[in-house]
Amino acid sequence: MPKPFVPKIVSANDLLSGRTVFLSGNSWVSDHHAASVAASPEEAARLLRLGEPQEDAVVGPYLVDVHIREDGTPEPIELREIMRVTGPTVKNGTLTFTQDATV
Amino acid sequence: MYQYDDIDRDLVRKRIEQFRWQVKRRLEGSLTEEEFRPLRLMNGLYLQLHAYMLRIAIPYGTLSARQLRKLADIADTYDRGYGHFTTRQNIQFNWPQLSDVPDILEELAEVEMHAIQTSGNCIRNVTSDPLAGVAADEIEDPRPTAELIRQWSSLHPEFSFLPRKFKIAVTGSPNDRTAVYFHDIGIRTVRGPDGAIGYEIIIGGGQGRTPMVGKVARSFLPKADLLPYLEAILRVYNLYGRRDNKFKARIKILVHEVGIERLREQIEAEFARSAGRNRQPDVAALAHIRRAFSAPPYEHLPARSAQFEDARLREPAFAAWCAQNMTRHKVAGYAAVTVTLKKVGGEPGDITSREMRGLADLAERYSFSELRVTHEQNLVLPHVRQDELHALWQELARLKLADANRGLVTDIICCPGLDYCALATARSIPIAQAISRRFADPEKQRETGPLAIKISGCINACGHHHIGHIGILGLNKAGKEYYQLTIGGDPTETPAIGERAGPGLSAEEVPDAVERLINHYLRIRHEGETFLETYRRVGGESFREALHAAH
Numbered sequence: 001m002p003k004p005f006v007p008k009i010v011s012a013n014d015l016l017s018g019r020t021v022f023l024s025g026n027s028w029v030s031d032h033h034a035a036s037v038a039a040s041p042e043e044a045a046r047l048l049r050l051g052e053p054q055e056d057a058v059v060g061p062y063l064v065d066v067h068i069r070e071d072g073t074p075e076p077i078e079l080r081e082i083m084r085v086t087g088p089t090v091k092n093g094t095l096t097f098t099q100d101a102t103v
Numbered sequence: 104m105y106q107y108d109d110i111d112r113d114l115v116r117k118r119i120e121q122f123r124w125q126v127k128r129r130l131e132g133s134l135t136e137e138e139f140r141p142l143r144l145m146n147g148l149y150l151q152l153h154a155y156m157l158r159i160a161i162p163y164g165t166l167s168a169r170q171l172r173k174l175a176d177i178a179d180t181y182d183r184g185y186g187h188f189t190t191r192q193n194i195q196f197n198w199p200q201l202s203d204v205p206d207i208l209e210e211l212a213e214v215e216m217h218a219i220q221t222s223g224n225c226i227r228n229v230t231s232d233p234l235a236g237v238a239a240d241e242i243e244d245p246r247p248t249a250e251l252i253r254q255w256s257s258l259h260p261e262f263s264f265l266p267r268k269f270k271i272a273v274t275g276s277p278n279d280r281t282a283v284y285f286h287d288i289g290i291r292t293v294r295g296p297d298g299a300i301g302y303e304i305i306i307g308g309g310q311g312r313t314p315m316v317g318k319v320a321r322s323f324l325p326k327a328d329l330l331p332y333l334e335a336i337l338r339v340y341n342l343y344g345r346r347d348n349k350f351k352a353r354i355k356i357l358v359h360e361v362g363i364e365r366l367r368e369q370i371e372a373e374f375a376r377s378a379g380r381n382r383q384p385d386v387a388a389l390a391h392i393r394r395a396f397s398a399p400p401y402e403h404l405p406a407r408s409a410q411f412e413d414a415r416l417r418e419p420a421f422a423a424w425c426a427q428n429m430t431r432h433k434v435a436g437y438a439a440v441t442v443t444l445k446k447v448g449g450e451p452g453d454i455t456s457r458e459m460r461g462l463a464d465l466a467e468r469y470s471f472s473e474l475r476v477t478h479e480q481n482l483v484l485p486h487v488r489q490d491e492l493h494a495l496w497q498e499l500a501r502l503k504l505a506d507a508n509r510g511l512v513t514d515i516i517c518c519p520g521l522d523y524c525a526l527a528t529a530r531s532i533p534i535a536q537a538i539s540r541r542f543a544d545p546e547k548q549r550e551t552g553p554l555a556i557k558i559s560g561c562i563n564a565c566g567h568h569h570i571g572h573i574g575i576l577g578l579n580k581a582g583k584e585y586y587q588l589t590i591g592g593d594p595t596e597t598p599a600i601g602e603r604a605g606p607g608l609s610a611e612e613v614p615d616a617v618e619r620l621i622n623h624y625l626r627i628r629h630e631g632e633t634f635l636e637t638y639r640r641v642g643g644e645s646f647r648e649a650l651h652a653a654h
Contacts, residue, residue: 015201018150018153055136087153
């Protein structure tokens with residue numbers, strides 16, 4: 001039996017800053033909650049095709065598995081992707097990073 | 104310290120101009136990412152999880168106060184106010200913007216630094232002993248050799264596209280502080296049968312997914328033959344090293360598959376074949392290099408300083424710091440001091456711009472403006488007068504950099520892990536923080552004695568977990584981080600790769616597991632025996648049983 005489709009968003013790194021960005025409509029945003037969500041393989045392929053040619057803006061667009069929260073916004077599933085949206089979980093000096101007391 | 108000559112300056116400047124043009128073309132869209140990626144990597148610019156990362160070489164770990172101050176300025180102007188020292192005597196900035204990188208490189212060039220060959224399949228930053236030139240046990244200062252190799256390997260046309268990256272370390276002492284057995288080429292300075300100084304050449308060491316202890320290719324190589332012999336090794340590797348499989352492309356795999364005897368024959372044949380064609384280094388250039396490492400103007404001081412001894416007796420905390428962080432100097436009346444970047448609960452190897460400036464000031468006042476970077480992610484002030492040690496210690500305390508923990512349980516080597524690194528499979532820094540909090544008590548640390556914990560966030564082993572007395576490898580299983588412990592690794596002249604201590608653990612279980620191993624050691628150790636010595640005496644099974652008894 002084929003695996004059920006997992007919804008997806010498109011992520012990449014911003015060319016200039018290197019920051020994590022997400023495809024929202026036809027533009028790139030830093031808030032993954034605002035990303036366009038693909039609910040089918042066809043839609044995922046279409047979204048990726050939309051992102052891939054934008055080499056002048058971003059580096060390496062790819063599909064990210066997400067689950068949909070109650071408010072309808074996407075949240076990444078894989079640890080690596082969770083890290084990409086939270087940023088480093090450690091703090092240095094005056095920097096303020098999202099804290100995650102997993103350890 | 105070595106000062107750039109016109110060739111160095113010209114080479115670095117031209118490379119920056121070239122890269123500025125390449126960045127411009129990328130931003131304008133005339134270079135694709137596929138075209139640009141190898142170009143940025145050749146200039147030390149990676150793209151990590153959250154941002155670009157710029158890796159800057161600190162050749163053989165020598166750093167001037169002026170250079171450290173410049174790194175502080177770069178951290179504040181272009182980054183987020185801090186940097187991270189790596190296990191290969193580099194420093195990394197985690198947040199530069201692509202368009203700023205050419206300007207950063209310009210600023211680095213002002214203080215004779217660059218990021219060339221800190222990535223890519225080429226000869227990387229040549230590393231060496233952080234106590235080079237000052238260690239009392241030294242046969243010869245390894246820095247001139249390391250600098251010679253740096254010059255030879257910089258933009259070497261034949262060796263810029265090797266099957267895989269290539270790392271060389273040089274030590275001048277029998278006591279290895281460079282992990283020389285875990286490099287593609289390790290160079291040990293030795294004395295030959297007639298007392299002449301030469302090199303023992305070790306090849307095929309490394310960590311990563313296939314850890315290997317290097318093997319001796321030549322037990323004694325005359326100094327004059329160094330570059331021709333290195334060329335012979337690189338040529339054989341370039342010819343036979345596997346390019347079909349990235350995971351089998353390092354020279355260690357070639358040594359393993361072909362066998363050291365056969366490979367040695369090939370290297371020697373190539374060495375003999377090309378001996379007539381290889382030119383010796385230019386005599387004037389060699390003299391220039393040697394002069395660069397002449398001793399600073401030390402004063403003639405008594406071997407023991409009464410002021411220093413008094414301070415030690417008066418202040419136990421100072422005495423503890425000296426006992427742990429001070430190393431005997433070859434010059435009477437001086438000491439080398441390790442400043443650990445291993446605060447309890449901190450990020451191993453990270454340094455803020457404020458700390459950089461503070462240490463640059465202290466280096467100017469107390470250490471002839473010189474510092475060293477260690478592969479253990481610490482700094483060394485290499486030339487401190489004994490009678491000024493107490494004043495230095497007080498100044499370090501004001502900077503909160505006077506932890507007396509060099510070589511102890513909280514002096515943890517740790518890679519950036521999944522908090523920063525695009526290759527990582529698990530976080531490593533939070534594990535280091537949790538362990539250092541668990542063992543924060545200085546008394547308990549001293550009671551435990553020398554213990555090297557090393558943590559990597561993936562199988563690539565940048566955190567040297569294979570050679571930790573206790574190694575911790577972060578992996579990912581079904582979306583969850585878990586950690587594999589190893590015990591018994593040794594990076595020194597008695598090299599060993601740690602053996603697995605049992606099944607993987609969750610992040611929460613790691614500090615308890617480390618504590619169980621340490622408590623077991625404390626229970627069974629003989630008088631004066633270190634963790635590693637006890638492990639070697641009783642074997643891994645004893646520790647594995649202790650680890651899993653209550654698990």
